[in-house]
Amino acid sequence: MDKKSSIGIAVLTVSDTRTKETDKSGGTIIQKAEAAGHQIEDYKICVDEKEEITDIVKKWSKNATIEVIIITGGSGIGKRDITIEAVTPLFSKIIDGFGELFRFLSYTEDVGSKALLSRATAGAIEEKVLFALPGSSKAVELAMDKLILPELHHIVHELTKHLR
Numbered sequence: 001m002d003k004k005s006s007i008g009i010a011v012l013t014v015s016d017t018r019t020k021e022t023d024k025s026g027g028t029i030i031q032k033a034e035a036a037g038h039q040i041e042d043y044k045i046c047v048d049e050k051e052e053i054t055d056i057v058k059k060w061s062k063n064a065t066i067e068v069i070i071i072t073g074g075s076g077i078g079k080r081d082i083t084i085e086a087v088t089p090l091f092s093k094i095i096d097g098f099g100e101l102f103r104f105l106s107y108t109e110d111v112g113s114k115a116l117l118s119r120a121t122a123g124a125i126e127e128k129v130l131f132a133l134p135g136s137s138k139a140v141e142l143a144m145d146k147l148i149l150p151e152l153h154h155i156v157h158e159l160t161k162h163l164r
Contacts, residue, residue, distance in 0.1 A: 007156055008065045009033050010042040012056055014074035014083050015135060018045055024137040025072040032144040033070075038152075041066045048074050053086035061090070061125045067156050069128060070148070073135035075119045083132050084119045091123030091130070095155075098122035098131065098147060102139075105146055110138060127159045 011033075013026035020026075023045060030040050042060065046052045053074070060066045074083030088094070099121045106115035120143070122131045133143050 005037060005153070007038045007067050007152055008041040009038050009068045009070060010060045010063070010066045011040060011044075012053070012060075012069065012071045013045045013135075014048055014053060014071060015045060016047050016080065018073075020045060025133075025135055025140045028137050028140045029070050029072060029133075029144060032141075032149065036149050036152075038068075039065075048080040048082050050082045050086045053083055054090070057087055057090060057125070057130065061128050067128060067160070068152065069125075069130040071130065071132045072140055073133075075121075075132050075134050077117055077119070081119075084121060087130055087132055088121065088123065090125050092126055093124040095122040095124065095129070101147055102133075102143055105142055106139065109142065124159055127163065129155050129159060 011026050011029050013023050026043065030043060033040060044056060046056060057069060060069050071083055074081045102120045103115045103118050106118060118134055120133055122129065131143065131148055133140055
């Protein structure tokens, strides 16, 4: 894949316990994105705190080299799961189909009715796309392989075509 086809991606793991050494889900996102020819522009881990998540996403959304933000963790229904509340107010458009398809695939391929607990979502922040995934590495693999990587170029193109 030539450099022109490469998409700049930032990865955020939201967790109170993971480190870069133990972050299997963030590592999976990075590995799969790089294997697809994309560039990891930044990678961070932060605790489940709304302001910290929001600050990182706002900073990345202003970075010209970052076209895609992928967050793993904090998307469940637990008290500390705050990722969705942190990012959805930043969306200029919600990509409803992502969450719907993710839950459908999770239900049919892996977790059954527990899929209804997932609040995975995606949306545009102006010309950037953000995906908020569960913290499970199996969920990350499913989202990357079946939804994100197959459509990434098309999504970025649709969000930026007026800029070209």
